[in-house]
Amino acid sequence: MELSELKEWAKDFEGFHSRFAPYFGRREVREQAVKYLHGLVSPVERKNGWQLAEAIGDKTPDATQRLLYSANWDEDGARDELQHYVSAHFGDDEGIGVVDETGFLKKGEKSAGVQRQYSGTAGKTENCQLGVFLSYVSPKGHAFLDRRLYLPESWCDDPQRRAEAKIPEDVLFQTKPQLAVEMLRHAWAAGVPMRWVTGDEVYGEAAYLRDAVAESGRWYVLAVRSHSSVWLERPEVGVPPWQGWGRRPVRERVVDEEAQPIPILALVASWPENRWQRLEVAEGEKGPRIYDWACRRIVEQQEQLPGRDAWLLVRRSVSDPDDLAFYLSNAPAETDLLTLAQVASTRYTVEQCIEEGKGETGMDQYEVRHWHSWYRHITLSMMAHAWLASLRLRRNEKKGRLNPFLPS
Template identity: 40%
Template sequence: MTTREDQPVAVCPSVDPDGWLEAFEGLAGRLDRRFARPESRRRMRRFLRGLMAGLPRVNCWTLAEYAGEASPGGMQHFLAEAVWDDDGLRADLRDYVVERLGDPEAVFVFDETGDVKKGSMTVGVQRQYTGTAGRIENAQVAVYLTYATPTGHAFLDNALYMPRSWMADPERRRAAGVPDDLTFQTKPALARRLVETALDAGVPGRWATGDEVYGNDPALRATLARRELGYVLAVAKTHQIDTKAGRRKAIDLAVTLPATAWNRISAGSGAKGQRLYDWALIATTGQDLPGQHHLLIRRNITTGEYAFYRTHHPTPVPLATYVRVAGIRWNVEDDFQSSKELAALDEHQVRRWTSWHRWTLLAMLAHAFLAVTTARAHDTEPADGLIPLTVNEVRHLIIQLAMPRPAPAAGFVLAWSWWRRRHQARAQASHYHRQAAALQLN
């Protein structure tokens, strides 16, 4: 007999809480070897669960309370001092994503995201433009590499951008634990390093894409071409293009094209239907690199607004192929949004180099687990009238069905209330003491 409790699983065959929990334990089990002590292995599992738990606020305090620990000290030590094989764990993230989502036609997508911060001592922070806020703010900025295939997409790697102001300040670097041998690298240089690391590790892929920050960098374009990776990289309208008629601005080429040069093609499906634009392709000259090189132009069919891309591929490909790759660039925006909302990528409250890298690495692993789980669920057809499971819905179902948390005992809740209020009282007293000292000096 089918009960009411059984009914949801009966009508949603793609929902498999037991299988999801088994898959999570399988991922955690392969990560165990990267931690020196059993306590760290257990805490790694609790940390990953906490990142995905949908807590209103995520930091070492709330993670420790969610995990049933008596204080935040263990979580803080785990991030800052515990013995990890950080590079090995990063390789595990890459291998896990490729094993589940790997495809020879995959697209590497790079982009940066910023986390607004207060103060001046958090590693990498300075006043700089961040797309997250849409303006110049006091922020950290990091470059991320997304791996996108028809099956799904997830982060492969990341790199913290260290501004020149930090690189020129040894005392500040030392206080934040920045490695002594670290040198300044631009965002395109960081992207180049990330994609070359992936290619050297044997990650399959055919294309790369990114916004103007990356498309305007000739060294990145040259590296991708020499690695025989096709690319569709956005460039500014003032970007200089070499043609048979000489060097011209991209916008000047666009406005002189005849009507017959344009083709209406979808850049992919969106929430409200196909993303239709008019597209044109112009061959470029003056390249000292192998392969086919073009300027790809996109025109909005409603506003007439233009967008421009430098393209390359080792062999000739149709215009529609370049358009498809251009449309895939938005996958990284999806990953930023979902990893921040569902895996607390941006909620770290840490100041030092090691802690920042460990937090974001664990958040990328949690997000990759959600992305892979969602991709696997798509192998099972949904019931009539339902859209396929989304990453957001999978996370919700996992924390409700596969990883439910028992209600904590009253004594535990009260102990944490006491801990928080004691810490806040000490912080308040410290602020008052500093304020009084400053007034005496004045």
Template identity: 35%
Template sequence: MAAVAGCFARREARATAAELVVGLLLELDTRNCWTLAQALGHPGPHRLQHLLSRARFDHDQAREEIVRLVIDELAGQDVVLVVDETGDAKSSTDCVGAGRQYSGAIGGVGLCQVAVHLAAVSATTRVIIDRALYLPADWAADEERREVAGVPEEIVFATKPQQALAMVTGALQAGLKGRWFAGDEVYCGRELRRGMRSLGLGYTVGIAATYQVTDGAGRRREARKLISKVRPGQWMRRQTGHGTKGTREYDWAWLDVRPDDTPDENENENENAAGAGTSVLVARRHRYTGEVSYFRCWAPGDVSLGTLVEVICRRWRIEETFQLTKGYTGLDQGQVTCWNSWMRWSLFSLIASAVLTLTAAAIHEDSQRQPELIPLTCPELIRLLRALVLPPPTRDRDHVLHRIAWRRHHQAVATTCHQQRHRLHDQPGSRTTAAVSVTCRDAS
């Protein structure tokens, strides 16, 4: 919190922010302004709501300060920049960016918010350093909804690959020393791959089996058909990590393909210069089911299959990071509706996650001196923090009774306003929905 202290205009907001980060690390069933306020001993959620929506606080600068802490921690390590999106189910399109769209987190198409996240992943550390809320095209073009949600004028529609490129560019400009970019099929477009090459990064991106590539002879072929030419003896079995049931191993193969994403400044050079670097198609085959996944890869110089396998496997670590931030720091539990509130809730969740990640990384060397113990994991670390450092949630009798009465009163007022809105809306010649909403809000 000392790193972001200068981002607050008032010390009251700074103190509330510190309480919010502590609250996110407490052992709670759900995390939102109501439950956190009760656990922290506040008489109501108003202080936390004010911090998220109206307090004078530069959340963009705060994220940059946290990134600097991460950069210092990762200095000298081989870092892979990993991008992936995650979605949160919503019940109304009034929430900023909410619409019917696909999200793997909800298992298909549904009403949800989707955000693109950028993580820095090294051999021992994984931490999310940036995020961008995806606004669907119809949402970004709706001036009325933008004004109600407080979306800044400079925020316009951008595809997920465009958001990813902007975040990677910002991370490198902040001083992060990354060599690789990794993403799934959403981020395999030519524009993004060309951007990564312009930034001097190698990449490994997932592609579909039907994705077409150009082989060494100049023929366009689907990835699955090209890999089918690999002879059985050319598949190499490599270890990809450790799971609860032991070592994970897959069969791997790679073939040379022609690059199609040469940056603009090289487009007029000869073919040899345009093809500088190593461009390959990598396939991963499950050793039992035979299921094959495909990856398009490029490196600025010579590269081994082992290096590409390591980069591809590091992309999976962002899924573990999502589990950590959702399960222990409430990334998807904010129940916020406006732009400022979403940006700040996600920021504080990422700060709490960074506390766990950087603390675990700081004690990693001590763990190595005890070969009979595995390194301390973030779930184990948070158990220690809750037992030894963090204050217990407030549960005294008077406070609990006060919060129950307050919550029941608030819900009664909300029910009355909801019913009033329906009655006024059903009357002939009733006022507009906006006017009725204002009346109900004033009554509450």
């Protein structure tokens, strides 16, 4: 944001931060948080260390470091207030929660959770931290809701590293989908209006995440890998009979041997061409994103057993028919193809949030090593992003440019 725009929206910015004042305690901490947020939305090229201090009028970075390391304030309380803000400005009964992770490239081995691990940001294995994020999208726009720092198993079993990085004792190893479930349940408990959940294969392959969404009464459209299998009809499931005197019965459920799940690649290959529909489902940088889509009702496979009745949704590239993406959805049987495709296509918005966070609000430009310091910086960056998103919403409303590609 340019300096002239910052001045134009100064009063709005002040009102925005006043919502969060109770979570920053003492006046000095609140004032430094305001300065930090101001720096994050400013046009400074590098938003860390001396550069940020100079931009916000501090002689040294010491005050900012205190804000992130030692000042007494509640970063989780600020996160909760951010969720109320996002609900108030972007909330919609058909709102969509989107889960994804991103890498933060780092040097050394002291920053909490850092190790050599695959980063989609770099497209390869790098020394980095991984953050898992929950974002929100509706026809009004998109913004962050929550964040979790992924702690690899190697860190969980290393007391010395944990102590040096100030990682709380109650933080245990959790997979990325488990972190996503934790964030989703927190947002639901906070009253964030959310009908749908979507995400990539990392999250769609986790049956417990799909279960958590379904059990909450919400619907998912989650990507799965091409090696997944499904049933076309629900097979019979029973318990094996006694195997003779003196033997205990096997209590595991088994599927009728004649009923076998079908690999989704083989199933899709059998579909006639008239099953596919070409749809415009999302707005890209160069205009509407156009793909071929098809779907059919199936029965999910979970741990080699039939799961819930669901949709198998498939996206096909117009230019490369072999480029396919697969999704499972527990949406009702009467749900139309366009709606399923629209929800699946919103997955890119979390990537857009992350790109904007890194490019506009310094999300990846931090110099902290401690666990809680990471959460503090990321929370402040998410707050700054939400405020910029609210300005974008007001401009779009004036121009009548709400997203026409989302379900209503």
